[in-house]
Amino acid sequence: MKITVDVVTLFPVFFESPLQESLLKKAQDKGLVAFNIHDLRQWTHDRHKTADDKPFGGGAGMVMKPEPIFECVEEIGKDAWVVLLDPQGEPMSQKLAQKLAKKKHLVLIAGHYEGVDQRVKDHLIDQEISVGDFITMGGEAPALCLIEAVTRLIPGVLGNEDSVQHESFQTGILEYPHYTRPREYRGWKVPDVLVSGNHKEVDLWRRKAAEQVTRQKRPDLLKSSLRRKK
Ligand SMILES: C[S@@+](CC[C@H](N)C(=O)[O-])C[C@H]1O[C@@H](n2cnc3c(N)ncnc32)[C@H](O)[C@@H]1O
The missing domain is CATH 1.10.1270.20 (tRNA(m1g37)methyltransferase, domain 2)
Structure with missing residues (x-):
């Protein structure tokens, strides 16, 4: 196995079809990459599986709570390079895709609502990455973008390197x-x-x-x- 990519999301179904199509599927079948999609709600502790809460200081929208994200990443992401998809992050580029394609283990965190509690950014992740100067509804589509860009750079994934x-x-x-x-x-x-x-x-x-x-x-x-x- 060349690269393992763990994705942390509130919407795991989002990834089902894209990862089962075309070159992403073939790359997994060839053993060049493994994708594990994790439902963040598994790391919540109440019966409603609450992963978000109101922002301190008031204002619109909800914020993703820190505890489930920390606990999830600490469990699945030992030795991994942990990336938060975030519009404030380093702009995605081919150069960055090349760097990420050299990692053995990536964890991609997809935010939602107003984003994640700042302590996740300050104390958990290695890097924030943005897919452009625009706002998507969640980090799922940006995570897929990154997955596509990185996977096709893994030697053996494309028919014609x-x-x-x-x-x-x-x-x-x-x-x-x-x-x-x-x-x-x-x-x-x-x-x-x-x-x-x-x-x-x-x-x-x-x-x-x-x-x-x-x-x-x-x-x-x-x-x-x-x-x-x-
Ligand atoms: C609605 S956005 C939150 C935007 C945030 N309130 C802000 O103004 O910076 C919800 C989630 O979508 C993802 N997202 C939105 N735009 C993105 C972008 N350009 N690049 C990467 N992720 C993005 C992030 O994971 C983010 O936490």
Whole structure:
């Protein structure tokens, strides 16, 4: 087993279908990754399985209580890198996915409501990660995003490891455009060079096209890639 990912959530059913489809399923079948989805309510102590409470100081919304989260992570997460999905966290990136793909054991905590009690952030987790400057309803979709990004970087998960090397962000810039059959569709033709059979020319075209598309859509990436090369 290469990586174990434990997910802590109030909504375990959310993960059922996505983890049973496509490459995430195959990665588990091949023994490259194991996913354990934990219902946080198992670590509550009252008969209503209460995992949230009103915020001290008043205000709208509920806050996830610290005790079940601490007890759960202390039980399942020994030696794990513990991540809280949180909009205030480090922005998710391909670089971060690469770092996480090297860990043996990840625990991902999905928040809900107004989020988790601050003491979880201060005294339990190793890292907060955000999937972008927007707010989702819970940490489940962000956790899945992270799972997808990390799992596909585990050697053996993708059929063709080579494809990762050229992908957007992996190289620092965006990837070149792709075309497939038919060679002409509604009068729109595939660039001649791609059907020329000349691999050198194809490589050159792709390098230039990647730069052009990055210049158009994400000039910021091009600038930081140039800075890195200097
Ligand atoms: C409604 S949000 C709470 C937002 C919080 N009150 C704030 O303003 O920062 C509930 C949960 O969704 C998850 N979440 C929302 N947006 C996220 C993002 N951009 N990245 C990662 N997790 C996010 C977190 O786990 C969070 O605890």
